[in-house]
Amino acid sequence: MTSLRRIPVPGSAPEDVVVLSDGRVGTGLADGRLFAVTPDSGDVELLADTAGHLLGLDARADGSIVICDHDRGLLLLESGRQRATVLADTVDGRPLHFASNATTATDGTVYFTSSTQRFTIDKWRADLIEHSGTGRLMARRPDGRVDVLLGGLQFANGVVLGPDESYVLVAETGAARITRYWLTGDAAGTADLYVDDLPGYPDNMSVGSDGLVWVALASPRNAVLESLFKLPPRARKVLARAPQRVGPAPEETVWVLGLQFDGTVVHDVHVDAPDFSFVTGVAERDGVLYLGTIMHDAIGVLPVP
Numbered sequence: 001m002t003s004l005r006r007i008p009v010p011g012s013a014p015e016d017v018v019v020l021s022d023g024r025v026g027t028g029l030a031d032g033r034l035f036a037v038t039p040d041s042g043d044v045e046l047l048a049d050t051a052g053h054l055l056g057l058d059a060r061a062d063g064s065i066v067i068c069d070h071d072r073g074l075l076l077l078e079s080g081r082q083r084a085t086v087l088a089d090t091v092d093g094r095p096l097h098f099a100s101n102a103t104t105a106t107d108g109t110v111y112f113t114s115s116t117q118r119f120t121i122d123k124w125r126a127d128l129i130e131h132s133g134t135g136r137l138m139a140r141r142p143d144g145r146v147d148v149l150l151g152g153l154q155f156a157n158g159v160v161l162g163p164d165e166s167y168v169l170v171a172e173t174g175a176a177r178i179t180r181y182w183l184t185g186d187a188a189g190t191a192d193l194y195v196d197d198l199p200g201y202p203d204n205m206s207v208g209s210d211g212l213v214w215v216a217l218a219s220p221r222n223a224v225l226e227s228l229f230k231l232p233p234r235a236r237k238v239l240a241r242a243p244q245r246v247g248p249a250p251e252e253t254v255w256v257l258g259l260q261f262d263g264t265v266v267h268d269v270h271v272d273a274p275d276f277s278f279v280t281g282v283a284e285r286d287g288v289l290y291l292g293t294i295m296h297d298a299i300g301v302l303p304v305p
Contacts, residue, residue, distance in 0.1 A: 004254060004273040004291075006298040007042045009035060014299050016068075016101070016204050016281035017292040018059040021079075025283070025290045026065060027299055028054025034067065034077065034084075039290070039301055048077050050084050053121060056101030056158070056204055056281070058110070066110055068099035070121050074112055074140060088140045091148065101158045101204050103168070108142040111149075111168045113156035123244070127155055128174045130240035131229045137170045137181055150181050150191055158205030160213055163261055169194055169213065171202035176221055178202060195263050200255055204292070208284030210304075212258040212266055216282040216291070219250035252277035254300065256289060269305060276300050 011029035018026045024036040024045075032050040034057075037043070052071035059065055063079030066087070073089030073096040087110060089096050098121065102112035116127040117134040127134075135156030139147045154174030161168050166184045171177075180194040200217030208214050225248040228236060256279060258267030269289065281292025284304065291300035 003303055004271060004276060005301040006273075006276055006296075007037055007039065007301060008298045009037065009044060010297075012297050013294040014281075014292050014297075015054065015294050016056045017283045017290040017299055018057045018065070018206070019209075019283050019285040019290065020059050020065070021061060021063045023285075025299065026057055026059055027281075027292060028057060028067065030054070030294075032069070032071075034065070037299060039288070048082050048084055050075060055099065055121070056112075058102045058104055060104055066102045066104060066112075068102055068112060070098055074099050074102065074110065088138075088144075088146045091136075091138060091146050096146075100156060101171075103159045103161050105161060105165050110140040111137065111159050111161065112140065113137055113153075113159055113170055115155050115157060115173070124155070125244045125248075126240040128225060129228055129248075130233075130236050131174060132233065132236075133174070135172065135174075137168070149189075150179070153179070157203050158215070160205045160207050163211075169205065171205055171215065173201045173203060173218070176201055178205075178215070195259070198257075201250075203279070204281040206281075206283045208258070209286055210258070210284060212260060212284070214282045214284050214289070215257045215259060216279045217255040217257060218278050218280055220253065220255070222248045222250070224248045250278055254279055254291065254302070256282045256291070258284070258304070267304060269302065271302070273300070 013030035014027040032052040034047045052069035056068040065077045067075040074087040075084040077084040100113040100115040119127040135153030137150040154172045158171040176198045178194040203216040278295040289302045
């Protein structure tokens with residue numbers, strides 16, 4: 001038995017969830033529509049339609065929302081507006097590909113990820129199998145400049161800033177780890193491991209009202225998938241072209257972790273729920289978890305144990 005509650009949304013793949021300034025939950029769908037969901041009633045309001053494919057979201061205190069659109073790049077929906085504007089759609093003169101997740105610093109810099117430069121979202125499993133590591137962590141400055149901070153990431157995904165903004169954390173789904181990139185201090189411009197050897201594959205991350213880093217684990221680790229990582233690069237490229245239906249399949253479960261900023265696990269929430277699995281986004285507010293997924297047409301609501 002589980003206390004997880006589903007709230008249907010009018011479309012598929014609500015990949016990420018954020019708590020908006022008015023207490024509602026924002027989520028974006030595969031068809032480019034962005035909605036605000038009232039948790040108690042389940043009412044859904046359309047906020048915008050980018051005509052793209054929405055992934056990670058970042059809700060700002062001023063009511064604006066940063067949107068990672070797989071098709072269109074990094075966008076901004078200002079409070080009270082119904083049309084998003086483009087923050088960045090090119091990097092180093094090339095189209096921004098597969099914008100995945102974002103977070104905003106106090107100076108207005110948006111730190112965001114691109115999961116892969118080789119595949120589209122409908123072939124995300126192919127990128128994990130090929131394991132070539134083309135994910136990136138980037139910074140969109142207030143003046144519009146985009147800097148690549150870190151490359152070579154294994155399917156870069158969720159991002160959060162440290163409490164003093166001295167570093168940014170980035171989830172590497174394909175490596176089951178979280179990497180830390182230093183922004184200030186003697187280590188500025190370098191990266192190290194924040195948490196390694198996670199029990200599942202991390203997706204989007206967020207900082208909750210409890211001050212914890214909440215990490216969505218899309219699936220437990222898969223021994224078959226990870227055995228492929230040891231093959232020569234050419235063999236992995238061949239296997240990546242196979243239909244996704246014949247590749248390693250994710251285990252259907254609901255799993256999120258709540259971490260202190262020193263990496264200590266405070267909450268390990270792992271439940272089975274009918275008609276909900278493959279958690280790709282998580283947001284916490286006042287002891288309640290809101291969950292996103294690319295596998296269903298609903299968001300999940302789960303009290304923190």
